[in-house]
Every structure is written in structure tokens, then in C-alpha cells.
Amino acid sequence: MNKEPIISAQNLSIGYPKSRNRNTSVLYEDMSFNLYAGELTCLLGSNGAGKSTLLRTLTGLQPSLRGEVNLREKNISKYSEQQLSTLLGLVLTDKTIVGGLTVSELVALGRYPYTGFFGRLTKEDHQIVEKAMNDVCILHKKDSYVAELSDGERQKVMIAKALAQECPIIILDEPTAFLDIVNRIEIMNLLHLIAIKQNKTILLSTHDIELALTLADRLWLLARDKGLKCGVTEDIVLSDAINDYIGNSTIVFDRQTGRFVSEHNITKEIYLEADGELFFWTKNFLSRKGYSLTDNATNELSLKLSSSTGMSVIRNNRTEILSSFEELDLWLKG
């Protein structure tokens, strides 16, 4: 049951070589990883962990210090720029000045490696550009200038450019940064679908852990003192890796909900009886107020909620009926 990786590295060291005013700075040593076709891999790590350096090394933009990155079993530094441009498509956070190009002109730049001297597009090129725009649902804006687009649409156009490049591998550096929640979900969904439907290898760095957990096939965790950990998302989640690599003493990963929560100062216990979303949000409310839940139904404080009867609260065997969290707040204080 062995899958052939499309990109792989063994014992790779990354960082910056010795220069005039700096010694060699090694960021990571002995990294090993594989990327597979048809999978979406998310690279997670805190700010300054070296995600961008890893992506640069992986795309051949920056030489490795030791070891090599292999693309289809050949050292990536052995490929010419021309060859790489048809294998590896990039979506970066770099500032561009493409506002004066139309969407289709920008996506057509993805055909650059294939077109002739003056960049004239053939009929086939036009079809590929059209399809790329269609794949990211931006076709209706093809004649709009890029300047007229929202940030999310711009990101889609850059992804379409990478699609038009027809590379088996697409690497994206924080494609969801600066986007609102709807656009973030849309972009991640899109990349997930592209990986599956077009059998592409997609690697992206992101801070959107919750989205990554639901959509990524694999996670790569990167932390300065621990190195790189790779694995299928659920394997990673169920080990304590996410907490170790990304959390700290006050922010911890909750495996139940798949979210990071800040450790509240828990002082009191309460018994809670409720269903579904009522339970979830009541627990949310209580833990914010510094209460942890207990299984002991005879606890000094207890709280029963149901959508029909409302909130009944019991303190020292005295029962009260409340109608809102506003009142619950007052009751807890009193």
C-alpha cells in the first residue's frame, strides 16, 4: 500500500547560508516529507516558524543547506526555470500591480511557459484559460479589470492563473490571509475540490487551523524547537501533536471541538443538563465565567435547560426559573 510521492525530501536542512554579515543560520535539520497527488496538504505553524522558508526551499526558490528536495525523483535544483514553470505553480502573497489587466489577461499569463515569442494564445490556450476561470467560478468576471475585484476574487484569479499553468503541483503561501470568513471557506473548499477532481498536489500554508482540519488530507506542523511533523489530518489531531506544535501554556487545542481555546481560570464546578446546541453554548458561557462541568448531579450548583421549560437552576436545593443568559449571569454572581 505504498503511494508514490510527487515531491519528497529526506534529511533536508533549510535556512540561510553564511553571508558577509551573518553566520550560517540553520532553521531546521533532518526534515523529511512527502507530497502526494490528489491531496490537499496544509502547512501549519506559528508566525516566524519558518513556513515561508520551507515553501521557498521546496519550490527551488531558495537552495537547501543540506539534503535535497526531489520532484519526481529528480533534484529540484536540476530543473530549469522553464521546466519548473510547467510543474510547479505558485500563488504568493507578493504585491502585484496587475490592476490594469483584465481577469482573462491575468489568467492567460499562466500560459506563459507554453506560448511563443510574443505570447500569442492559440485556440487551445484560450480554452484552458476559460476552463481555469470556470474552475474557480470567476468566469463571469473575465472582462473585468483586476482592480475592480474583491480580495477574495483576486485570490481566485491567482489560483486560476496557477491552474492555467497546468502544473501537477500548486503551492500557495497563505492564500486565505486577509480574507473574510466566507471567502476563506470558499477558497479552501475550492482548493480541496481541485486537488480531488484534477488529481493535483496542493500544499498551502495557513493559520486557519479549523478549516485545515476539515479539508486537508494531510497536515504538516512546523515549530522551531520540534521540527516538522507530517501526517494524515486525523492521525495528527488524535495524537497531541497540534497542541505541542502550535499551542502554548495558555492556548490549548480542544480535540473535542477541533478548536483552540484559551485556558480559563477554572475555579468552580457546576452540574449541567441540556441537549445539543443548548448544551454547547451553555458550556461555552459557563467556561467563560470560570465554571467547569461536573458529572455529580447532586452538586451544590446545578443547571437544567430544555427548550420547553426554560432554565431551571438549583443552588443549595433552592430552585429558580430563569429566562435568559442575562439572568443566569446575575444568578451566578448572586
Place this chain on the structure above:
Amino acid sequence: MKNNHLVRYILLLIVAIVILFFANLFVGSVKIPFQAMVDILAGGEAVKKSWEHIIIEVRLPQAITALFTGGGIAVAGLLLQTAFRNPLADAGILGISAGAGLGVAIVILLFGGIIGNNVGFDLSISMTVVAGAFVGAALILLIIIGFASIVKNNIMLLIIGIMVGYLTSSVISLLKYWSTSEQVFSYMIWGMGDFSGVSMEQLPFYCITVSIGLILAVVLVKPLNALLLGDRYAANLGVNIKRVRFLLLLCAGILTAVTTAYCGPISFIGLAVPHIARLMLGTSNHKSLLPMTILIGTFMALLCNLISVIPGSAGLIPLNAITPIFGAPVIIYVIVNQKKIQYFN
């Protein structure tokens, strides 16, 4: 889709350029009847020998020079704006013209004359002046490229360019201090900008050199568009950044050097014309931008040259007194409206 616009603009500009070209031949300090001008151009006998001389030896080379120079410096501006990813770059602001001027000043001191003022034509001298201008321009370009790798902020880079320009000017001032007053005067005249510096004999050399620059620019259209995405994106598309950048700057250097050597540092055409082209077309696609820039540059140069001879017998208005009247408002408009102008984003 917007091709219709482009074709219409191009046809309109060509018509305007043809009209302006003949207007440049017709208008001048000596009144020559229109019919006589047509006869002379058609190769017929002129009523007065001096008319033929004026049309063929003075006005025609001047008009042709304006034709090529306008396109050349406008394209140099466009290339620099894309290469530095800075819409306010041009040879003047980045100090490259000043560098070319320094080269010219040194050569003039050594050879003691300005090419245009030379009696008779000596290719070796004019080649030396052009070479001097090119070395000067290339030197400043290298310095600016060096700073561009350190200073990422566009505006700061422009200010460095202006500073480098000042430094160059101070060296030129020193050179002037050691020169004879005649040399200083001829240098000053040169500095005012003038399309009459190219004689009929020098014209082929001039036109061929400018054309080489323009052809090189046309060849670079494909990578120019990719460069709008920034270096890393462009490299990912297979653009050999180092080579393309070198060719771009070489091309801008040749165009700036040769036009500056012969016509002086002509301001604002390189800076403003690419903006006029972008504003008219709404695009930053070099495929349509480049021909528009050439044509508008040519149009502006011919127009400015025409205005410069309007005083008639009272003499010439220096070109650099006219070009800012057209150029500066465009740049101010662009800066004031930059949030609304799409090609800034």
C-alpha cells in the same frame, strides 16, 4: 474586446502625427508657401534655393528627430516604470538623464564641442558622445539598481534617484567651472532640449539606434506583462528575471543615452506619456500599451517642437519649457487620483 478602442486610437494618432509632421515642416522662422514646401518635398525645383535648404536640411531632420525621439523616450519611461514597478519612474527622475548628461559633458570637455554644433559631420565624434552618454546613463542605472535592491519603498527610491541626479549635476557644475564660457553656453543650450541637434547626415545613425531600442522593447512585451506580477511570480512562469531585467535596462539605457546625447535631457515625455496611454486605454497590458506609448510620445514631441518654433523670427522656445506644461498636469492628476486609477493596484 477593447481592441476596437485601440485600433481607433492608433488610427487617430497616426493621422494626427502625419498632420503634425507636415505642420513642423511648414511652420518656422522663415515663411515658405505651402505649395513651395510640397514641391520641395516632391523633389521639384524650389523657387528659392534657401527654401530648399531650410526644408530639407533643417526642418525635415528636426521633424524626423522629433518623430523618433518622442517615441524613444516615452518607451524608455514605460520600460523603467515596469522594471522598477514604479509608476513615477522615468529617466529624468531616476537621474539617468543626468548621468547621460555627465557623459556628454565629459566628452564635450575632451573634444570641445557639441555634436549638433559641429560644422560638418564626424561619425567618430558623435559616436563618442553617444558612448559617453551611454556610459553615464548605464553608471547611474547600476547605482539605482543597487539601491533598488536595498530600498524597497518606491517613493524612497525615487528620492534617491533625485539625489543621485543632484550629485551628477554637481559634478557637471564642476566641469562647467573648468570650461570655457563657449562650452558652458553650448552645454546650457543642449540642456534646454532641442530636436535640431541631428543633422541630415547624422539622421540615419540616430534613427537606426533609436529603432534598435524600440524593436528591443517590442521583443520584451511578453516578459513585461509577466513582470507586473512581481519577480517571484514572473520567475515561476519561467521568466529569466536577470536576463529580462538586463535587457530592459539596456534598452532603456540605449534609448535614453542616444536621445539625450543628441537632443538634451527632454523632461516629462518619458514620465507622462505612458500614463496618458494607460489612462486612454485603461489597461496595463504592454501589448497595446507599447504601440500607444510610441505614438503618443511621437505626437507629443512633434506638438512640442511645433510650439517651440511658433515665435517665428523671434527665435525658439526651449523644449524643456514646453514639455512640463503637458506633462506636469498629467502626473499631478495621476497622483491625486491614484486610488481611483486601476493600474496602480
